[in-house]
Amino acid sequence: MKVTVVGAGNVGATCADVLAYREVANEIVLIDIKEGFAEGKALDIWQKAPIDLYDSRTIGATNDYSKSANSDVVVITSGLPRKPGMSRDDLIGTNAGIVKSVTENVVKHSPNAIIIVVSNPLDVMTYQAHLTSKFPRNRVIGMAGILDTARYRAFLAEALNVSPKDIQAILMGGHGDTMVPLPRYTTVAGIPVTELIDKDKLHAILERTKVGGGELVKLMGTSAWYAPGSAAAQMVEAIVKDQRRVFPVCIKLEGEYGIKDCYLGVPVILGKNGVEKVLELDLNGEEKALLEASRKAVKEVMDVLEKLG
């Protein structure tokens, strides 16, 4: 199996490192536009192999997509991260062009690949990759939901003083402050979370989750990479190993949840064909209203992208 990660910065290099460490693919190609940067990161990860005992090969390339030819999965992390005071949507002007040109190269060299977009604004950059690649929707998907859900699960594990392994949760909507956490579908080893935590504490955790990315940007001056890189690698693993894992993933909705032609995070089954199936939950009125607000927010930015041309 061959996996390419475009963008050898914080998220891309972390993703490649996790893929190598877990031996998800035997060939992992890192590509960046900065001269020598991807080569250096790939070499560093390869030199860690004798210490951590993995045999996945990491190869770096400066803007040379021939090295990535016939990749099974391509993860796109290239683009600017936000700085304090910015929203993810502020990145659209620069990142749309980057995602477009990267996708053109992916299509040329890996026409059968499954594309996982990570660059922000996530839902709209996934749309950009779809517009450029014209790949079917199961092969152009975005990573955000695993990360957002992980933040939610980590906060809950801390509040309840239990292992994060035992928190099961799902979250929907766009990767922005309008994301839709679903406490009704959150359990701790099968116990509904609402039986274990009081309403106000849970509410505070839900609100913190929605701005979880911003919290890290404020702390670090740039956005997160360990959890995002690992989340993208988890999606790659589900595809490469045909695991049929159930994850929240950004995909073009074609009527599910009564929504058409909009990119949003929803629970899906992830396997060798990318998204194997979109799962439709029976949302209640309040959840539906929150999802609709999220759809509107994403659609507005999709419209901005269309005007950019």
Ligand SMILES: NC(=O)c1ccc[n+]([C@@H]2O[C@H](COP(=O)([O-])OP(=O)(O)OC[C@H]3O[C@@H](n4cnc5c(N)ncnc54)[C@H](O)[C@@H]3O)[C@@H](O)[C@H]2O)c1
């Ligand atoms: N979806 C998510 O949940 C999520 C999480 C974290 C970060 N992000 C986004 O991921 C992106 C990357 O974040 P980061 O922290 O790794 O940034 P970074 O600046 O560390 O890395 C980005 C890399 O992209 C490279 N690049 C720029 N243009 C390129 C091109 N045309 N071709 C190839 N490489 C190119 C840069 O040289 C840089 O090395 C940002 O847009 C960020 O907002 C998304």
Ligand SMILES: O=C(O)C[C@H](O)C(=O)O
């Ligand atoms: O917050 C950001 O800008 C990066 C990413 O979307 C995140 O949620 O960590």
